[in-house]
Amino acid sequence: MKLHELTIKEAHGLLKQKEISSRELTCALLDRIEIVDKEVNAYITVARAMAIKQAELADQAISDGKITYLTGIPLGVKDLICTKGLRTTCASRMLENFVPFYDAFVIKKLQEQGAVILGKINMDEFAMGSSTENSAFKTTCNPWDLASIPGGSSGGSAAAVAADLCLGSLGSDTGGSIRQPASHCGVVGMKPTYGRVSRFGLVAFASSLDQIGPFAKNVFDCAALMHGIAGYDSMDSTSVSKEIPSYTSFCTNGLKNITVGVPREYFNLSGVDPEVLASVNRGIKTIEDLGATCVEVSMPYFEPAVAAYYVIATAEASSNLARYDGVKYGFRNETRDDLVQMYKSTRSQGFGDEVKRRIFLGTYVLSSGYYDAYYKKASQVRRLIMDDFSKAFEKCDVILSPVAPTPAFKIGEKIDSPLTMYLSDIFTLGVNLSGNPAISVPCGFSEKGLPIGLQMIGNHFNEGNLFKVAYNFEQATEFHKKRPVL
Amino acid sequence: MKISHDEVIHVAGLARLEINEKALDKFATQMGAVLEYMDILNSVDTTGVEPAYHATRLSNAFRSDIKTGHASKDDALLNAPEKEDGAFVVPKVV
Numbered sequence: 254m255k256l257h258e259l260t261i262k263e264a265h266g267l268l269k270q271k272e273i274s275s276r277e278l279t280c281a282l283l284d285r286i287e288i289v290d291k292e293v294n295a296y297i298t299v300a301r302a303m304a305i306k307q308a309e310l311a312d313q314a315i316s317d318g319k320i321t322y323l324t325g326i327p328l329g330v331k332d333l334i335c336t337k338g339l340r341t342t343c344a345s346r347m348l349e350n351f352v353p354f355y356d357a358f359v360i361k362k363l364q365e366q367g368a369v370i371l372g373k374i375n376m377d378e379f380a381m382g383s384s385t386e387n388s389a390f391k392t393t394c395n396p397w398d399l400a401s402i403p404g405g406s407s408g409g410s411a412a413a414v415a416a417d418l419c420l421g422s423l424g425s426d427t428g429g430s431i432r433q434p435a436s437h438c439g440v441v442g443m444k445p446t447y448g449r450v451s452r453f454g455l456v457a458f459a460s461s462l463d464q465i466g467p468f469a470k471n472v473f474d475c476a477a478l479m480h481g482i483a484g485y486d487s488m489d490s491t492s493v494s495k496e497i498p499s500y501t502s503f504c505t506n507g508l509k510n511i512t513v514g515v516p517r518e519y520f521n522l523s524g525v526d527p528e529v530l531a532s533v534n535r536g537i538k539t540i541e542d543l544g545a546t547c548v549e550v551s552m553p554y555f556e557p558a559v560a561a562y563y564v565i566a567t568a569e570a571s572s573n574l575a576r577y578d579g580v581k582y583g584f585r586n587e588t589r590d591d592l593v594q595m596y597k598s599t600r601s602q603g604f605g606d607e608v609k610r611r612i613f614l615g616t617y618v619l620s621s622g623y624y625d626a627y628y629k630k631a632s633q634v635r636r637l638i639m640d641d642f643s644k645a646f647e648k649c650d651v652i653l654s655p656v657a658p659t660p661a662f663k664i665g666e667k668i669d670s671p672l673t674m675y676l677s678d679i680f681t682l683g684v685n686l687s688g689n690p691a692i693s694v695p696c697g698f699s700e701k702g703l704p705i706g707l708q709m710i711g712n713h714f715n716e717g718n719l720f721k722v723a724y725n726f727e728q729a730t731e732f733h734k735k736r737p738v739l
Numbered sequence: 740m741k742i743s744h745d746e747v748i749h750v751a752g753l754a755r756l757e758i759n760e761k762a763l764d765k766f767a768t769q770m771g772a773v774l775e776y777m778d779i780l781n782s783v784d785t786t787g788v789e790p791a792y793h794a795t796r797l798s799n800a801f802r803s804d805i806k807t808g809h810a811s812k813d814d815a816l817l818n819a820p821e822k823e824d825g826a827f828v829v830p831k832v833v
Contacts, residue, residue: 350818351818352817352818354810354814354815354817354818355810355814447793447794447795448795448797461792461793461794487802490797490799490800491793491795491797491800492800493795493797554783556779557779557780557782557783559776559779560776560777560778560779560780561780563773563777564777564780571754575755578755579820580819580820580827580829581815581818581819581827582817582818582819582820583818583820584820585820585821588830590830591830591831591832592829592830592831592832593755594830595829595830596755597752597755597756597757598757600754600755600756601756601757601758601759604756609756609758610766610769610770610773612754612756613747613750613751613754613756613758613766613770614770614773614774615754616750616751616753616754617750617770617774618777620750620753626781627777627780629790630780630781630783630785631777631780632790632791632792633783633785633788633789633790633791634780634783634785635790635791635794636788636789636790636791637783637785637788639791639794670769671769671772671773672769672772672773672776675773675776686791686794687794688793688794688795
């Protein structure tokens with residue numbers, strides 16, 4: 254058995270039995286990264302020395318009898334989650350040399366549990382994009398087809414799990430940035446309920462939409478990782494103090510008493526790839542066959558959600574990214590001009606094109622004379638979308654839908670058309686507006702062999718139901734067992 | 740929808756951005772297309788709908804007014820592009 258192929262559950266078992274050490278496991282992954290990541294380009298920074306040190310500490314803890322589920326487990330972290338002493342770039346020239354002096358809440362939690370952090374993972378710059386092509390440093394390739402995108406913005410986090418370059422990883426999801434790459438790379442990815450995981454130390458994109466979440470090779474691992482990062486944090490004023498159930502305990506067989514909802518608007522949308530629709534429909538049938546009751550639900554504001562999302566997300570981004578001014582941290586264009594000119598030249602050179610477009614759009618929709626027409630209007634539509642979800646969850650426990658309208662597209666295919674790229678988020682961004690949790694689970698492959706994901710959306714703070722349905726679906730199918738050849 | 744070059748320069752200025760002269764046309768076209776798409780919002784009747792600015796059911800989160808730990812000056816200045824005597828240095832303002 255190859256160590257890098259282990260799941261978290263398997264690795265935990267072997268570590269607990271002392272059949273392997275975390276040092277061995279960590280070194281096996283670091284060695285694989287050195288070879289395979291030349292092709293995949295998932296990592297921005299590999300923290301070899303730091304990871305080995307953490308692994309040795311984990312081995313010590315294990316020999317002292319102090320083992321948690323994540324002790325000694327090597328993970329990857331999206332490069333917008335602050336890691337003390339370890340460069341955190343957001344895949345931007347602006348933060349190319351930024352070294353945080355504190356850890357994000359989720360990093361602190363992982364370290365308390367003895368997890369090992371292998372390094373920092375590629376993404377679209379400041380999490381803005383759906384393909385990882387907007388990284389200032391490199392484009393990550395899809396492990397199933399190196400000429401295709403891995404999805405985005407957490408494309409590196411999904412690709413690293415798919416390519417066995419870590420046992421699990423963390424990403425962030427503002428409009429689908431965990432679920433869409435999970436779908437494209439054939440792994441499991443969850444966006445938790447807004448407020449479930451602290452955003453402290455997550456570099457902000459759109460604060461009312463951002464949420465950190467896990468990627469894993471299967472549903473059980475995803476649940477274990479989710480359990481490792483969830484929890485109240487007084488440092489995030491939107492963190493919710495609610496008991497965290499044992500998520501892995503939902504991974505048991507049986508879907509009786511579960512009602513799944515299928516939103517008719519999602520399936521009447523034109524332009525969705527027939528292979529995606531066929532796989533998703535087969536997935537729904539499988540879930541019905543497992544004993545769940547299936548009902549139709551309606552989400553009338555499904556289509557205007559895209560426009561509402563891009564108004565709100567860019568508005569918040571333009572405000573959040575005002576902090577990059579070349580004064581406190583990050584890149585500064587060394588000019589002896591006046592202060593405003595220094596701001597302008599720093600920001601114009603430090604940010605990539607997509608980030609500039611979003612800051613521009615956000616500034617436009619918030620500017621004098623346009624605020625009511627765009628930002629206020631979008632926020633009203635957001636209320637209607639939230640009501641859509643509330644009404645749907647009166648009739649069902651979990652909503653099923655596609656994740657992305659197509660399987661992964663080719664690198665370069667959509668990069669010149671921002672609007673086309675934005676529209677590819679249509680199935681995922683609704684839950685960011687409403688705060689609901691959602692998970693992507695592999696449900697098929699295209700004829701060309703690219704993975705397709707099934708999205709399951711849950712009621713607020715009911716991630717447990719998602720793990721339950723996802724686990725049962727996974728047990729009844731074989732998609733998660735197929736691995737890319739690298 | 741087409742937005743003018745002057746409008747692009749004005750809004751970019753508000754955002755402290757400069758748009759390269761050569762890229763101006765492409766930028767105006769791309770942004771025009773996105774803004775035109777956003778017009779779909781006008782087809783939604785939102786009469787009497789209260790805007791939702793976040794998705795939590797939380798009200799304000801307050802903490803007690805007690806001094807707690809904070810970043811040291813050295814830490815805060817760690818990543819400063821230019822610093823002097825424990826302060827950030829910026830180009831001359833006045």
